[in-house]
Amino acid sequence: MKRSSKRIVHILTFITLFATLATFAPHTKAYEYWDRKVSQFDSLPVYPEDIVFLGNSITDGGHFNELFEMPNIRNRGISSDVINGVAKRLKQVTKGHPGKIFLLIGINDVSQNVTVPNLLKRYESLVDSIIAQTPETKLYLQSVMPVNHSFKRYKTLYGKDKVITEFNKGIKEIAEKKGITYIDLWPFLADGEGRLKKEYTNDGLHLSGAGYKAWTKGIEKYVRE
Amino acid sequence: MKRSSKRIVHILTFITLFATLATFAPHTKAYEYWDRKVSQFDSLPVYPEDIVFLGNSITDGGHFNELFEMPNIRNRGISSDVINGVAKRLKQVTKGHPGKIFLLIGINDVSQNVTVPNLLKRYESLVDSIIAQTPETKLYLQSVMPVNHSFKRYKTLYGKDKVITEFNKGIKEIAEKKGITYIDLWPFLADGEGRLKKEYTNDGLHLSGAGYKAWTKGIEKYVRE
Numbered sequence: 001m002k003r004s005s006k007r008i009v010h011i012l013t014f015i016t017l018f019a020t021l022a023t024f025a026p027h028t029k030a031y032e033y034w035d036r037k038v039s040q041f042d043s044l045p046v047y048p049e050d051i052v053f054l055g056n057s058i059t060d061g062g063h064f065n066e067l068f069e070m071p072n073i074r075n076r077g078i079s080s081d082v083i084n085g086v087a088k089r090l091k092q093v094t095k096g097h098p099g100k101i102f103l104l105i106g107i108n109d110v111s112q113n114v115t116v117p118n119l120l121k122r123y124e125s126l127v128d129s130i131i132a133q134t135p136e137t138k139l140y141l142q143s144v145m146p147v148n149h150s151f152k153r154y155k156t157l158y159g160k161d162k163v164i165t166e167f168n169k170g171i172k173e174i175a176e177k178k179g180i181t182y183i184d185l186w187p188f189l190a191d192g193e194g195r196l197k198k199e200y201t202n203d204g205l206h207l208s209g210a211g212y213k214a215w216t217k218g219i220e221k222y223v224r225e
Numbered sequence: 226m227k228r229s230s231k232r233i234v235h236i237l238t239f240i241t242l243f244a245t246l247a248t249f250a251p252h253t254k255a256y257e258y259w260d261r262k263v264s265q266f267d268s269l270p271v272y273p274e275d276i277v278f279l280g281n282s283i284t285d286g287g288h289f290n291e292l293f294e295m296p297n298i299r300n301r302g303i304s305s306d307v308i309n310g311v312a313k314r315l316k317q318v319t320k321g322h323p324g325k326i327f328l329l330i331g332i333n334d335v336s337q338n339v340t341v342p343n344l345l346k347r348y349e350s351l352v353d354s355i356i357a358q359t360p361e362t363k364l365y366l367q368s369v370m371p372v373n374h375s376f377k378r379y380k381t382l383y384g385k386d387k388v389i390t391e392f393n394k395g396i397k398e399i400a401e402k403k404g405i406t407y408i409d410l411w412p413f414l415a416d417g418e419g420r421l422k423k424e425y426t427n428d429g430l431h432l433s434g435a436g437y438k439a440w441t442k443g444i445e446k447y448v449r450e
Contacts, residue, residue: 029428032378032427032428032431033431035427035433036286036426036427036428036431036432036433036434037286038434039427039433039434039435040286040287040288040433040434040437041288041434042434043434043438044288044291044292061261061262061265062265063265063266063269063300065290065296066269066299067269071290071296074291075288153257201261202257202260202261202264203254203257203261206257206258206261207261208260208261208264208265209261209263209264209265209266209267209268210264212265213268
């Protein structure tokens, strides 16, 4: 690599690190929210008959007990969370050895400019931790959902469609390699052009009531199997 | 009233209206979040055997099913919500005629500089709507919680301690007038100086796990009675 290219790589690495830290540093509202949720989860046990939904704001916002009419689903989504954030609080879930975990994580890492190889390194490390800590749990890896830029809301996701597609391909490969169920959410949520259907969101990233209906209907057979 | 005083009142009214609109206008993240939650609640029925927790972010953040180990509690908290916001979505709750409603709302109105008389006018109107729409529901009016300025986080609540105290006095009077149960949350949450106990929060407004434990332990007898 030429010296000028190296310098560009260094600068880009610095910018990425800075952006990540700035977005998720202590004393930001996002971190404080994460910290409060983790402190609440700390005293809420998980049992072997439970189904855990684990992820970020998309999971956080879902009333899964009501959507599936199943009292044994536990919501462990935290708004703004990233792959390493889930890894940090993983023991709260795995120590209860739940029957199933539905994992949906990574879009906030994408918006923080993490590259595909690094996304997959973090993701595989998280999956390995889950398997090591609770091998008896049936794990479901869900694809990152499509987004829709026409809402002009999440500019940090602009131009990242290929990253998302490549990331999902990698998640699928991790699942196949380890004999885990991969669930492609796109058939339930995407329009003909690979965008999150307009009627399923109001900001191009998060799900409306119709979006939660479509997602939970799509994965229902895995939840109930 | 002197002309100069009137002018000040007009200017203050304008500032308050502007601040309220700016904080809760469509196309802000807070409004989009409210709108998505409302669209999800729209398809989630409430039943006569249910207990509904109705309010803003403090309710939104609580895992009440797990905290009380009761599957029939429905969380109808929406982050950033105000008294009139709850009024707007009230029918989603009242049409199911739940057994109980635990109402906790108003701190975001306080932070938007609503005066005590207006706070109480909005609050009483909301209570009247609940009673009119579902007279068979047992309604519990919870005091607004204490806050703690030492975290230096919510500057829009600075200097509002007296407003909060007066607002709570008014809520209690509304409850007594209408024969509703009033629950003063301060004995469970406040320190000797009337601040939200440090160990119950990480930002001076929202509850940590320990805060949710203290709140739910405090109101447990009403939830189970």
